[in-house]
Amino acid sequence: MHLRSRTARWAVRSTLSAALATTLFAPAHTAAAAPAPRVDLRVLVVSDGGPATAAIAAELDGAGTPYTVLDLTRQDRPVINGGYLADTVDGRPRAKFQAVVLPNDNPFGAGSAEMGALVAYEKTFAVPQVDAYTYARPEVGLDHPANGGYSGSLDGVRAEVTPAGAAGPFGYLDGGIPFEDNSPSVSESYGYVAKPLPGADFTSYVEAPLPGTGQRGSIVGEYRHDGRRELVVGFVYNQYQQQFRLLARGIVDWMTQGVRLGASRNYFAVHVDDVFAADDRWDTELNCTPGDVDCAPGQGGEPDPIRMTAEDARYATEWSAAKGFTLDMAYNGGGSELYKEEHGGTDPLAQRLTADKNAYRWINHTYNHPFLGCVQDVSVVPWVCAKNPDGSTKYVTRSEISTQIRENRAWGQRAGLPLATGELVTGEHSGLKVLPQQPDDNPNLGPALADNAVTWLGSDNSRDRAQRKVGPALTVPRYPMNIFYNAGRTTEQIDEYNWIYTRASDGGSGVCESAAGTTCLPEPLDTVTGYADHIVPLESRIALGHVLANDPRPHFIHQSNLAEDRIAYPVLDRVIDDYTGLYAADTPLVNLRQQQIGTELRDRSAWNTAVKAGQVTAYRIGDTVTLRAPGGVRATATMPAGTRQNMLLGTESFGSPYAGSLSGWVSPGLLQDRVTLTLPAGTTAQAATADRADPVGSAGPRLPVPAGVRQRVPYGVTG
Template identity: 50%
Template structure:
């Protein structure tokens, strides 16, 4: 008889269980993590230190929302203000929080809500200026007082973190020895307490009057991270200009909207032309504002100046843009049979960038009536302004391009610098652009034309052409020596009682007369350096300009350029080079900045026209078609196709992207 064996009960149960798993519903996908919107919350009490941080955010293009503690109608900072739920996931509305100090609220409930929010979502807090105490992980101050002239050190930990773009030193300004510019505290951190989850990582240290300690660092406590700054700041102070980028990087964990570069380009106008010389005796310039009979010798570069410029560029790794006028060369050749200056430049033409400055440097706006001082626009019998014709404008532009082409000088026909930025409006004489300018430039193929940033800082669109505002260096076009520069500087900036023109008395900007022997090196060079670097470190792509006269004779432009470069490299690491780009590239960057800032100022983030957030290691940006959105992310970030995202700069990656963007952060 055949015996049939039954399976054990345990086997039957296993089979049944397997059957249940097979026919049952699939396992639910893991829930999405919190969403962190890419916008910063700035809580201000009006202090300069908070304003400096706000200016840094604005300069980089980082969206932010401001709550002013002085405003009685301000929103209450509570859970509903800070977070909500979107598509089933909790949302943090702000990726970082800036406070004037560690606890600025009168109502403790607001600080408690903010602390709970930061802990829940891992949001970082930046305290713009605090007094050291146990509340921020520090001992009482070892030093309290002025920080002017102090050189602080960036720690290795900070250089491996958000301050990776710095070389190691942070200098506090002492521009006016008799005026206190920065107040601060120096203190040591409290010992770390791992059991309580408390630690302090110094970012910047300093020694003042023998007292050593920390002036910036990260206090980790209660599940939160808090950047503590113990010094005051203003946006144009050197210490903040160098630290500002890193503060934003730390606050946002290196992921934010915005695009930041340090730009420095220098245009040299009137190349090949002679420039009139300032009369130190009569305090005027012939052909401009001197009486008849006053004459001075013109200033014009020589062949040796070209050799010097070539060597200087090579030594400093910096290229100058030569804005040239071909007529100056032709006139010198016609007069002398040969022009050594032209021959010298042509021989090294590929060493420089070249800009069309029109053939003969005429005024391209209205027809000028110089019979009066100041000049006026000529008018016809109907009282209408008479303008230079489109044909004359086009001829000046195209003839200069042809002149360069005939000598093998490479020039972009799309870039133009008109003489004195003429053709554009100039108040009070010519309140409108020459109506013939736009069609003439379009016909000549011009896409970018220079303007004067001291008159018009904003970029404008003129027909099919965009302006590129340029910052004037206060090295005068009509001087070739330091003594001439100081003489004219004193004339403009000192009181009548001190021998000056007294113009400065109208706005109380007068200075004490500069010493003719050393005033240039001791005052003007440092002043112009500070101004130029303030532009450079403010994410400002506008180029600077001087004149060929400043490269002639005593070559007084070079001390300013050398000081700008040396001060820059004394602070910044090699991963953060100066962006010295052609005029068209700088103009295009200004266009992108303006478009993005206009969108943000119009409320694109609040209205939902632009959404940007981090969720589960993925950055998502959605924007209207045609809008280029600037995005910055850490090294290692990849785009949707798996390629490295953007371009590397200052230890980060960044780029402008149009349309929807998806990025994968490192480690995700």
Template identity: 65%
Template structure:
């Protein structure tokens, strides 16, 4: 049965009642409202609202969660949504995220939300809703589609590029990582005839030549809804591509927090030679677990030709590698080659083309003293049973000697940065469950402020002496592989079942490691399987607003140069997806560390409730304790103290500003943000009416 919608304007008294304002505050009816920079997320526990929350967390945007599954959750009514501050009406939330267009079991809460959105022009995101007239769409059976979206390539429309998704070049590919698993489900639908609906992202309708909406804006009853017609989780590429635009749409591009896409790659062991994988014995000669006396092998080391290739590749791809060097590798090579090291000569000649990081002089293990007479190794102990530790003096020597050698050879190093060999000195389980107690003091003695750590075992930044850690992502291209055949053979062993002649790790740990269906071809497996997999995983980090660097080894720049196919794939895919206004950000280690440090402090300030932010018309005010690094995203042209705020990215401005304790006053560019809407009383809002032009298929009722 159809029901009508009443949109009569309120009188001043009715507006006061709708806002829950006390009598006698009629002047608030004409005051420009205050809109707090906070998002309301109403969740049903599904993956779509969890994904939006993850994006808000990642960007540093404050939000309030209301869990529909919680018996103790607050009731969403006028007093929950708004009040007055200093006689001015206040909207407590700048945007509302719902799991669908109407998730409430009863009508009053949705009616209260609708009245709130109308009164303050608050946008609403329907995180995942099926195609139906209440969302401004025809049922999918009329020119649309419902089902798996795996592998489709959606596209940003002209309206989307001119609006919230302008940072994308156009294509929005949906993942299809496993042909046996349905990874994405959704609805492609045609907007209702006569509905005020703008499609931002569409896709081809299977079996037809037409396209239909996946994401669009539905304007009705003085409200705006972003209608998302597919389900997703926070890790899927399609969501990561659209997440920024969803946030910008709901906040009008004015919010606390910020987002950028980062990529940095550290190449460890520069000047050293890495031992090569032995495919006969399935181990690496020189490693403590390669004990068979017949297991011998050669080493892998870059050449001058590899340096020339690296500099050329960097110039072509407009990207800078970070080279983590071990000086003893060059000194040993010179000793064995009449005092000459062509690799050193080439790298010194091109030293300014790279960034350089101290990786210690000899790559010595700097944790406990290792007892390698057993496999796996254990920490050596003193007579009283206590652990033998590498001394502070020895750690300091490794740091300072390498730094002095680099400076003597003209390498432009920053002595506050360090990466220890194998991330040693930090804890490594199960043998060494705590840091070497001498590590912190050695860092402090040498002025180390930023120390690389292994994200796979130590993912959170933490303080160690004078240093903060910089967690690094390992790339699954092995240090002991110089050729594609080496890489694939070792890959087959590690991820192969025992029945396939593999290590059996996947047999013993099925929850965390999947066995290969069959061994990869040593001829084609690298290009056909490993490169797509590793580039997809690295690209996922890039698209996740995650500044953490990746790391590989110098052997991966030598021989078959295994790094480049993966890295070229990541960069080329990225540039095909993003507009030039959103370039990949390539930071050095200390700048990554500082970004992580600021984010942690910002998150702590938000959690403590010490940050207040709101906008009134064209003015944005942020109040935070003195010393707090404040971050916000605003439209281009926004000023702070008469100067344009922040730096440009994706068509907006964002940045970090140290609070002095006084309010930070940002001025938005003209025209100021419109805060218009058609006021209506809560009891006059109809939230389930059928929109114009509706056709109802058999079996469905309105």
């Protein structure tokens, strides 16, 4: 609903706000004669310590958008006044912030000089304000929930983007916004669903159902008043919840008016390890994996390995084509050669996969998949590092590591695999440190990487999240999916899952009772339905959470999960299908290969370091954006479609399309020391039109925060 009125007046005015607007900022007729203002591309986040402002700050941080947090809980915080918000640079008025985020519509209280300064600033420079979580009331253009609205839990509710929201800041969504309901014992979302106040200039962008009425009310909308624009958010959230993740892009685009530093995309890549090799199988009686290091030597008799067939390979190719999704195959050429030795000199799997080689990306996973860290002493469980006579750790040699890399690369080249030769994933990420046995990298790993020109090395995100340098290479942390390498059948997956995640009294290992961050299952999963009912929704939700968090890190599974019962596909299907149902066609999953992901992480690190060190300057004057960063640091930005980069001679297109905008990395052109962008006509910031004065308002009632909302809402089992 979008209601307009030129006759409505508030009954109360704030004389203090009017006085501050007159003294701190120039009146409109004076500003019109002054030079066009400079607006710095930085967001002011005024925080009360609650989860909503923290979530928006996290979104800005993840995108690389500069922001300043003013913490209201600190006694030594700056005071918000005219000088804090604006000044003059080179004779031109400067707005120090392009947007303001408040915990609610007025966290300072009635008659506050600080709120008065913000009101005057927003009116003078056409700066939008986000009310991160506020009560539905007339002060924000909404009727009280008691008047035909609703206040209470939104767990499990499906909200909808309105036509105005789809035409505006939330057009990248496909319409529906499901609110999480992960636990019946935890209140995860609380909100106010309300009707716009009659006579208010309020545009509803996102609406939720009003229970028992068949009608809907606003939970996100824009309120225009007093020459100002406010985005009114009427539900509480934290940075991990899906409903916030879906709306975060639109909230930031709205407040920055589509012109900002930083960028956000939704990434999903899946690495399939051990291709052409065979994986050892979980023993449901022994509760370990014969042939691997978690079983004592000789325990379990002959291993019963899991290996894809040619039919599994055909299915993988057809699945990839149907989903429009490219898998990354981390291959071990020695596995194929061993199979041929044992099966009459032929390998139907290799024949099928190499025939379809262009349907995939390929990553060197070493020739025989040996452990390349310390030399393992597997006579004990758990294994330990072998020692030299002097007591030092005995490591796999540089020559052995180099041979594994080189021979596998040569095997792939003979097979015609489309390789990026600088990419490598070692078996089990070995060579890199692994606690508790090997607290340091194998010192021979870096030199071996240099010998083979390896520049991008896969690592385990659960153990080594930060990208770091190893010899000449940078790591690419990968998310392990909780689909086990030693399970080809659903029954094996469930049995091992129950062993790990149930209490000893329920027949499990009991490790969940002592391991930090691990939640025990209330009871063992059903051996028939547990995979579909519990593991698939849980693992897909975790993976989708990474996708929606602007996180390019890849996920990894194993070839065994594409064999036999093909247990990986239900999880991958759900991630992709759920995503497709949430997002519009102009906001696709971004599916990058390992070296592209590594480059993205590297550039983000350099950019974020420069931003936090105050080494980035960016501002907008009219339709021109200017930004400077340290030499060698690429800048990231999001701009409206049609934006051009000004070069020494002529212009070039900026960025690439995504979610209705252009975004990407940008550097100065030849002989330039800064980037200048020209925005398309019609994107100049405009103040909200209004013909009525408003009071600053009051702080309003204290808003409820559901239990647990200040921290990540638990997914349930983790691992």
